[in-house]
Amino acid sequence: MERCLIEGKDLSLRIGERWxxxxxxxxxxxxxFIALVGSSGSGKxxxxxxxxxxxxxxxxxxxxxxxxxxxxxxxxQDLQLAEGSTTLKNVLSGCLYRHSSFQTLLGFPEExxxxxxxxxxxxxxxxxxxxxxxxxxxxxxxxxxxxxxLLAQPSILLADEPVASLDGKWAEITLGMLKQxxxxxxxxxxxxxxxxxxxxxxxxxIIQADPQKxxxxxxxMNTPNKV
Amino acid sequence: MKNMPWYNRLDLPGVTFVLFLLLxxxxxxxxxxxxxxxxxxxxxxxFTDQFFPPDWSILGQTMTGLWETVQIAGxxxxxxxxxxxxxxxxxxxxxxxxxxxxxxxxxxxxxxTIPSLLxxxxxxxxxxxxxxxxxxxxxxxxxxxxxxxxxxxxESADLKAQKALQSLGSSRWQAFQYGLWPNLRPVxxxxxxxxxxxxxxxxxxxxxxxxxxxxxxxxxxxxxADSWNKFSLVLLCMLVIVTFLDFTGEKVRKSIRExxxxxx
Numbered sequence: 001m002e003r004c005l006i007e008g009k010d011l012s013l014r015i016g017e018r019w020x021x022x023x024x025x026x027x028x029x030x031x032x033f034i035a036l037v038g039s040s041g042s043g044k045x046x047x048x049x050x051x052x053x054x055x056x057x058x059x060x061x062x063x064x065x066x067x068x069x070x071x072x073x074x075x076x077q078d079l080q081l082a083e084g085s086t087t088l089k090n091v092l093s094g095c096l097y098r099h100s101s102f103q104t105l106l107g108f109p110e111e112x113x114x115x116x117x118x119x120x121x122x123x124x125x126x127x128x129x130x131x132x133x134x135x136x137x138x139x140x141x142x143x144x145x146x147x148x149x150l151l152a153q154p155s156i157l158l159a160d161e162p163v164a165s166l167d168g169k170w171a172e173i174t175l176g177m178l179k180q181x182x183x184x185x186x187x188x189x190x191x192x193x194x195x196x197x198x199x200x201x202x203x204x205x206i207i208q209a210d211p212q213k214x215x216x217x218x219x220x221m222n223t224p225n226k227v
Numbered sequence: 228m229k230n231m232p233w234y235n236r237l238d239l240p241g242v243t244f245v246l247f248l249l250l251x252x253x254x255x256x257x258x259x260x261x262x263x264x265x266x267x268x269x270x271x272x273x274f275t276d277q278f279f280p281p282d283w284s285i286l287g288q289t290m291t292g293l294w295e296t297v298q299i300a301g302x303x304x305x306x307x308x309x310x311x312x313x314x315x316x317x318x319x320x321x322x323x324x325x326x327x328x329x330x331x332x333x334x335x336x337x338x339x340t341i342p343s344l345l346x347x348x349x350x351x352x353x354x355x356x357x358x359x360x361x362x363x364x365x366x367x368x369x370x371x372x373x374x375x376x377x378x379x380x381x382e383s384a385d386l387k388a389q390k391a392l393q394s395l396g397s398s399r400w401q402a403f404q405y406g407l408w409p410n411l412r413p414v415x416x417x418x419x420x421x422x423x424x425x426x427x428x429x430x431x432x433x434x435x436x437x438x439x440x441x442x443x444x445x446x447x448x449x450x451x452a453d454s455w456n457k458f459s460l461v462l463l464c465m466l467v468i469v470t471f472l473d474f475t476g477e478k479v480r481k482s483i484r485e486x487x488x489x490x491x
Binding site: 052054069070073074076078080081082083084085089092093094096097100101104105132134135148149152154 | 385392397487
């Protein structure tokens with residue numbers, strides 16, 4: 001099994017005439033947690049969406065080395081949950097690709113339910129299993145979106161500010177779960193973060209926007225006080 | 228401001244209000260009546276005097292008629308909801324191609340143009356004077372409205388959850404079932420409840436042309452000179468049923484709305 005999961009070669013991205021990323025090259029290995037760091041508006045979301053293939057690259061390419069049925073899964077900043085559905089069903093919708101439409105027409109397999117409940121237990125949502133998502137707080141909904149993507153088990157998990165609405169305790173638990181996921185599943189996590197303490201604590205590598213030249217991004221190994 | 232064309236500078240609410248007043252005043256001749264010197268107030272008092280007290284002896288048969296009315300409304304709303312779900316997919320711009328949207332919307336416009344009473348007359352001609360005629364009439368009539376409401380719900384639905392599930396590898400059907408439908412379901416159910424309330428009212432009147440239900444009773448009592456106290460009892464029972472449905476329907480719709488908006 002190849003150690004490298006995803007490579008970016010001379011990636012460039014722009015919105016209109018504005019270049020957000022120019023000639024970024026990086027590689028991410030299995031088990032690694034990568035932090036994307038940059039000020040607001042620096043292009044972190046655009047870079048993640050470019051890697052996910054949601055938007056076209058202006059230059060360069062990404063190469064993935066995985067045979068997983070779900071190579072890439074993303075936790076979006078705006079969560080993208082079904083508001084009129086329950087917490088449990090929203091999490092379970094992450095496993096749909098593993099089953100046919102016919103199998104999921106009337107519900108989900110018990111095994112998947114068990115996994116979903118276990119994730120919700122770890123994320124403190126066990127009492128809200130059958131509550132409509134629209135009635136959850138922003139922080140709860142954020143944890144729910146994370147649980148859905150974790151249940152999906154993508155090889156490359158992209159997370160756009162996944163702890164922006166969480167308090168310190170839940171942010172630490174959640175980032176810990178993402179890091180553990182990468183290590184246990186031979187997957188990798190690429191995650192945009194604002195809190196530099198969290199970056200120091202969890203990241204193996206950092207992809208950082210250059211403060212002097214915003215479209216230039218640098219790849220650094222994480223060592224204390226590097227950021 | 229000066230460079231704007233004159234029609235953009237128009238105070239549209241003000242202009243339409245003046246036009247409305249002109250229409251109202253030019254319609255004053257409609258108040259003339261027959262021109263005969265009638266004692267309107269005296270007539271009214273004599274007429275309403277015969278309403279009271281309501282004749283409670285016909286309560287049993289009135290309730291049977293009302294139950295038939297509710298049944299007509301219930302089954303026609305159910306059938307119309309199913310037909311509307313399919314038709315609304317064709318009428319939603321975000322789902323179907325333009326040619327299909329055009330054809331489906333034209334069809335729905337035609338259905339809506341025909342009032343429920345006319346649908347009832349057509350149905351009575353088709354299947355005779357019975358409650359099936361009422362069901363046919365109200366099914367067509369409600370489909371015209373429900374399909375329009377449903378298609379608007381489809382068009383205004385947030386598609387992000389559906390797209391998120393597709394990006395997580397689900398099939399289009401699965402993304403619809405678990406991403407889009409949960410957001411649409413409460414809105415669609417709310418429209419169905421409203422249509423049921425509306426249809427109970429409509430089903431009461433279509434009996435007048437022979438399409439079953441309590442309307443037939445109303446017609447009989449109105450046509451016999453000394454039965455206004457029976458007529459008033461039917462009206463009273465209808466008032467109770469419609470008020471009850473209005474109240475519970477509004478409660479349920481409000482609860483759905485608040486739950487979806489995260490207020491409860």
